[in-house]
Amino acid sequence: MTDVLIKLENVWKTYKLGETPLSVLRGVNLEITQGSFVTIMGPSGSGKSTLMYMLGLLDTPSQGNILLQGQDTTNFSEDKLAEVRGKRIGFIFQQFNLLQNLTALENVMLPMIFQGISEGKRKEKAKQLLESVSLGHRINHKPSEMSGGEQQRIAIARSLVNDPEILIADEPTGNLDSTTGKAVMEILTKLHREQKKTIVVVTHDPNIAKYSQNVIHIQDGLIVANHFQESEILWQK
Amino acid sequence: MAKIDINNLKEYLKIAVKTISTRRIRSWLTTIGIVIGVFLIVSLLSLSQGLKNAVLQQLNMMGKDLITIMPGDITNVSSMMSGQKLTDADLKIIKETEGVDIIVAMDYTSVVARYDNQKKTVLIYGADWRNDLDIFKNDMGWSVSQGQWPSPGRAEVVVGSIVASDTFGGLRVGNEIVIKGRKFIVAGILNSVGSKQDDSMIGVDSNIFQSITGERNGAKMTMAKIEAGYSADFVAEKLKSNLNENRKRQIGQKENDSSYTVLTSATLSSIVGNVMGLIQAVIIGFASIAIVVGGIGIMNTMYTSVSERTKEIGIMKAIGAKNRTIITIFLIESGIFGMLGGVGGTLLGLIFAKTIEIYFQIHPLFYLRADVSPGLILFSLSFSFVIGCVSGYFPARAAAKLKPVDALRYE
Incomplete structure (x- = not known):
């Protein structure tokens, strides 16, 4: 049996819109196993982004528990959660979410600064990662001087610097054309295959889902389907 | 854990400097608020101290064993003016x-x-x-x-x-x-x-x-x-x-x-000292108000900055920044505003005081040397830095309190 990395137990997220409470997640139970490649799909407003924020420990449930390798995170302080995110989770966003004032290299080094890693090590690791996503020649450029695909590759490099166990990607190809999007997905697939990273991709694009072994459909705050693909994944074709 | 933050101060300083330099006009305007207050303190205090020194020096030239006797009461202007x-x-x-x-x-x-x-x-x-x-x-x-x-x-x-x-x-x-x-x-x-x-x-x-x-x-x-x-x-x-x-x-x-005024050089010196002390206290009071107003300017700028950078704060928190990291970055930024204002105000104040001094050397109405003590400079610099940090504290705390998910969703 494979290890469970993240487990959601009866997770609810309820917002108050004026007087009426609105439940975005309604009792979600989910297990993400170590080394899996999971796609979460659903139409907009289905709660898939909220689910992603829960899995990334960026948000806390109104009810229910989130377990990280069996450890309940409910009572973690904000700083503890920040530490866990910094060390064990890497994020890739649709909008890339790079700091515009910083160069590619500085953006990639930032998560290591928060972990107190020395400058020499930071530079070495960041350069190496930027080279691995074919951006070794553009390390001193700012995000505004780069294309969408390049920015997303910086973001991928940034998500990897602290060697996280899990990568969470929110519509990683949403702002990219199909060729660039494919390149990004190939990088993620490679990370999964070669480095055994656990990868969670949130998307509404069925083509993206083809890359993964486990596709989860969410609708109206509930998981309506959770199926596993038997065959080897698309990138091989 | 706090040790990590101290080691990282240099990095946070770099981030703060980058942010300040990308918002150049606003940063200058914010700094000017502090510059004016510090300028007033440095120039007026050094000149008034110089004036006090000049008067006291003149009194000291008179010698300690001389007593001055004048008709009329020195505390009663009309009796002094009566020409007795x-x-x-x-x-x-x-x-x-x-x-x-x-x-x-x-x-x-x-x-x-x-x-x-x-x-x-x-x-x-x-x-x-x-x-x-x-x-x-x-x-x-x-x-x-x-x-x-x-x-x-x-x-x-x-x-x-x-x-x-x-x-x-x-x-x-x-x-x-x-x-x-x-x-x-x-x-x-x-x-x-x-x-x-x-x-x-x-x-x-x-x-x-x-x-x-x-x-x-x-x-x-x-x-x-x-x-x-x-x-x-x-x-x-x-x-x-x-x-x-x-x-x-x-x-x-x-x-x-x-109806006689009998003054020893000691009483004269203390009268002069008291009067000048009062004038200096008033100067410090008004200039401090100017600096505090400058501090409110910093606070305003910092609140604007926090709301503009909500998303950035969310990103930093997502990739592992703790609350005190965010506070530190914002405090450094507002501290820089205060410090820059302090340095600018001190320089301008020195230039102004020295200009006045040179003016009076050319047109000798009285003998005035601007007295700029290291203590005065230290006071202005540290006061403006502290004002910068204090003004930045509440905006910084507001930034740190943002929930990562809300900050990331902010457009």
Whole structure:
């Protein structure tokens, strides 16, 4: 049996819109196993982004528990959660979410600064990662001087610097054309295959889902389907 | 854990500097708020301290064993303005008071003097060159820069430094000055004694002074030199009581009306110190208000910055920034505003104070040296830095309190 990395137990997220409470997640139970490649799909407003924020420990449930390798995170302080995110989770966003004032290299080094890693090590690791996503020649450029695909590759490099166990990607190809999007997905697939990273991709694009072994459909705050693909994944074709 | 943050201060400083430099105009405007306050503190305090020093220095030149006696009460302006004089009887009492060695009766009046077809109103004073010269030279610290002191009884004058440089520009030893139709030879020109009024006066023999002005009795003020072994305070008290008793006897005053002012150099110094201290306190008060207003400007800028960078804060939190990391970054930023304002204000204040000092060297109204102490600079810099940090604290805390998910969703 494979290890469970993240487990959601009866997770609810309820917002108050004026007087009426609105439940975005309604009792979600989910297990993400170590080394899996999971796609979460659903139409907009289905709660898939909220689910992603829960899995990334960026948000806390109104009810229910989130377990990280069996450890309940409910009572973690904000700083503890920040530490866990910094060390064990890497994020890739649709909008890339790079700091515009910083160069590619500085953006990639930032998560290591928060972990107190020395400058020499930071530079070495960041350069190496930027080279691995074919951006070794553009390390001193700012995000505004780069294309969408390049920015997303910086973001991928940034998500990897602290060697996280899990990568969470929110519509990683949403702002990219199909060729660039494919390149990004190939990088993620490679990370999964070669480095055994656990990868969670949130998307509404069925083509993206083809890359993964486990596709989860969410609708109206509930998981309506959770199926596993038997065959080897698309990138091989 | 806090140790990690200290090691990272350099990195956070870099981030803060980058942010500040990308919002250049706003950063300058924010800084100017602090610059103005610090500028006021540095320039006005250094100038007022310089003024205080100038006055005290002048008082110190007078010597510790001289007591100044003037008619009227120094705390009562109308009695000082009434033009009273010390009578001959007063002078006699002063001379006979226990502890008084010799006295110099100073009488002065304004007259029109003529030199080389220029007519100017000047103050002339009568001096007994035979008996009083010693006090002028040794106790009051006066000295001639050119020529010599006038000979007793001769139609000679000694002029203050400003008379030769300014009032009658080009006046030299041996030139002729006409006062009230009588010709005088300039025997000497004095070195500056440190006060514009004293440097603008012309000294003549006391007998000649009486004959050309008609002021034969009494004196406007007198200086008493204390005998060795007596304290200035003791003699000052004696002088006061003797003079008041005599006045009571003469005109039967019931009240103990202190219609004489008896000042030792110590009391004069403390009066000057108190007045200048008060002025400086007012300056500090107003300039501090200016700095606090500048601080509110910083706070405003920082709140704007927090709301503009909500998303950025969310990103940093998502990739592992703790709350105190966010607070530190924002505090450094506002601290830089305060510090920059402090440095800018200090520099501008120094330049302004030095300009004023140079102006007064060229146009000697009085002698003013801007006194810029390291303590003053340290105070302004640290005060402005602290104001910067304090103003940044609440915006920084607001930034740190943002939930990562809300901050990331913010557009």
